[in-house]
Amino acid sequence: MPRPPPALTRRAAAARLLGLAGWCLCAAGPRGARAAELTIDGAVVQVEFDAHAFPENGAPLLEWLRRSADIVAHYYGRFPVARLKVRVMAADGDGVRGGKTWANPDAFIRVTVGQRTSRAQLQSDWVLVHEMTHLALPDTGEQHAWLSEGLATYVEGVARVQAGNRSEADVWAEEVRSMPRGLPQEGDRGLDQTHTWGRTYWGGAMFCLLADVDIRRRTDNRYGLQDALRAVLRASGGLAADWPIERVLRTGDAAVGTTALADLYARMGDAPMKPDLMSLWHELGVEPDGESVRLNDAAPLAAVRHAIMRAR
Ligand SMILES: [Zn+2]
Known part of the structure; x- marks a missing residue:
């Protein structure tokens, strides 16, 4: 990766010219x-x-x-x-x-x-x-760009809902609309070997959603992907660290007491695993409705959906 160019300006006297605290x-x-x-x-x-x-x-x-x-x-x-x-x-x-x-x-x-x-x-x-x-994920190399881009794609929606910056329905509607682009197509050889735009961004985001739901299923909804990612950040310091992907997944799994991440990687890393997204939306209580979605709190995994989007 290239080094950033030198600073545009040298800093001099600090001034709160914008009238904003902390600036x-x-x-x-x-x-x-x-x-x-x-x-x-x-x-x-x-x-x-x-x-x-x-x-x-x-x-x-x-x-x-x-x-x-x-x-x-x-x-x-x-x-x-x-x-x-x-x-x-x-x-x-x-x-x-x-x-x-x-x-x-x-x-x-x-x-x-x-x-x-x-x-x-x-x-x-x-x-x-x-x-x-x-910035929060170690560098795992170009072959695993799907993990970095998929996480950024998935976490952006969830984090903004948790912060009140985006509606939950908007995020699910986008996932319903866009996640099918992450499904394997003819000739796919798994996430590590298929470097198309769809597989990198939405295939990676699909990995994250499946992992989040699986961690929550296995832990009676006590933990989710967010807990695993926080642990990876604490242990690694983020993007400046070069880690093998296995270490990232193992560290995340250890934090939530499962092997969900490693198991999912074993299925999706070098094989065209194709989840049934329509069934997943239905179980989560995300019902496609034109360009939008209706959220169904009576669905079997509605509590998982709520837990993913709830602010800590
Ligand atoms: Zn990116």
């Missing part, structure tokens, strides 16, 4: 470049952006950064790294365009944002939560 908006370099610093549960997030490129000198961007970091910190019980640098690149138009995350060993996220992006668009953004989620 420090620091000295500008040329062309309005600014560095702001915020703290999330003791973690320090440095943000670099061109304040002149965004409305209100970038105040909505900084709110978005804090909100996204809080969502991820609540899911994992802490922010995944002690220090993070985020560089926000300005683009024409609106919307959050995409991001990329490094940790070698310093955690760094680069994200591109349209200059006319509204507060509402930032409020409903998934990209930054996805990128920050990458």
Whole structure:
């Protein structure tokens, strides 16, 4: 992975120019470049952006950064790294365009944002939560990109529901609509050998959902994937660590007293395992209804569904 480029600006006198507690908006370099610093549960997030490129000198961007970091910190019980640098690149138009995350060993996220992006668009953004989620998992290598991308895809929805940033029905509706893209197609050789977009993002997310439900089934709903992931983060320190996938799964399993992750990997890693998603939705009480879903609390696994989405 490439090293992030050097800092845009050097920090000078701290000032709370934005009127937001905990912010420090620091000295500008040329062309309005600014560095702001915020703290999330003791973690320090440095943000670099061109304040002149965004409305209100970038105040909505900084709110978005804090909100996204809080969502991820609540899911994992802490922010995944002690220090993070985020560089926000300005683009024409609106919307959050995409991001990329490094940790070698310093955690760094680069994200591109349209200059006319509204507060509402930032409020409903998934990209930054996805990128920050990458910080919590050790690097297991390109062959297992499905685990990293699948986790970020799955955790983004759950973590945002837990934080009140997205509705539960919206997340299930997206999974009902998109998870079939993660099913094996003709010629599939399992998640480790089939590096298509669908298998990487939604096949990986499907692994996470199946693992979450299985851990909860095996533990009478006492533990879930979230507990396993928190343990992996505590033991590894996250993305800066290089771990074999087996160690990640073993560490997660040990934390919840099961072999659910290793067992599922044995079935999905090098074979085209095809779960019956319609039956799974039905058991969880997720009933497809046009573009949306109805949630049925009388379903056999409704308590599991509630536990997945409940804030800790
Ligand atoms: Zn990703």
